[in-house]
Amino acid sequence: MSFFLKKSQLTNELDNINFLHSFDVIQDDDNTLFLKTVQKIDNTEDKCVICLILESDRSYSLINYSIAKLVNHEKKEMMLNLLNKFNSDSLILKYTLDEDNFINASISYIGANDFDAEEFVNLIWIGYQGMSRAYPEIMKVLWC
């Protein structure tokens, strides 16, 4: 499947479920499609940033949820322990603390030739639900 077709299938699928308009297009060219949206986290007033990244030269398409920022460095070890536990428990989400101290969850959708936009969009929702379930425990570590 060509990169152009992959991109158009994804944007069509997002449009079909009336979700495309909520995304900002950060990059859209021959090499990359980078979409970003800010969404409320389930049952809270807090927000997360969801990014979708497709690249022409990679077999992986990414969904990334930027959940919160760790400000108090003393809690880094406790946070990393919690994220390790989530990584052990979660089937599809990978939790990390990045260099800028943002707590992220991500999904790698692997497929060099086969890209199913419907499946990919479904994963955005599945990942969002998983991240929302983890969020209260992350907040506990940030605020306790």
Place this chain on the structure above:
Amino acid sequence: MDFEKRKFEVMDLLRDADLLESFDILEDDKQALLLRTYQQIDESKAHCIISIIMSNDSAYSLIYYIFAKLAECDKKASIIEFLNNLNNNNVLMKYYIDDENHIVGNINYIGLDKNFNSSEFVSLMEIGFSEIIDTYAKINKLI
């Protein structure tokens, strides 16, 4: 692609690559396929357990590499930080320490029916194993 065909294709590709005979078949029925092999990962005869898990009712086909065990708990924090760095820089693999202090690498291949590509799945297992060998060399110095 139905589950029987998915299983058949994966086992066929493993056979073609002369890998199937190294796997123990722990489960092979209408619900699941569970394969496990022990592979040497360095000259000291350290081993990695590779498990392949496919389920009839799940879009996730899983590859697990258990490649080390943390014996000293005082090193757990530094290993978890190291694994977090690996996770940040790696798209394919997810690393963690499990409840029994095993250091685990995990690949989740998502795909049902027409989106399951068996040759891609078997290639991922091999690519993942190469990565585990590199990671083991680094982590061995820490533990």
